[in-house]
Amino acid sequence: MAAQKDFEIQKTDAEWQAQLSPEAFKVLRKHGTERAGSSPLDKVYEPGSYFCSGCGTELFKSDTKFNSGTGWPSFYLPIEGAVETTVDRTLFMTRTEVHCAKCGGHLGHVFNDGPKPTGLRYCMNGVSLEFKANA
């Protein structure tokens, strides 16, 4: 779960629920995971940026996106300072959870089996992201 810290953007569950789709609320605020292959963003490779669907912060550039074959949108590098991580020990695994640095919304997990240059694989829920193509 996201760390117990004060994020710049703070809302109650009721406020988030009013703003977000049920799927986005479940993932962003309740640490859910969307079904693999369910996000249209998994197959998007146009030039543009990916923003937090909770607060609109720019999180990833399209040139760091790659096809991981997992069914989840995957990136090898976030925009500097845009995301933070915590240790996630749920589901009998130790994983590194990734959340938006500004609103604390859960985005996904990061693994060490990504491509060069970072070797990282940010495995993101598409419902936590909003894509905007470059103008």
Ligand code: FE
């Ligand atoms: Fe956010």
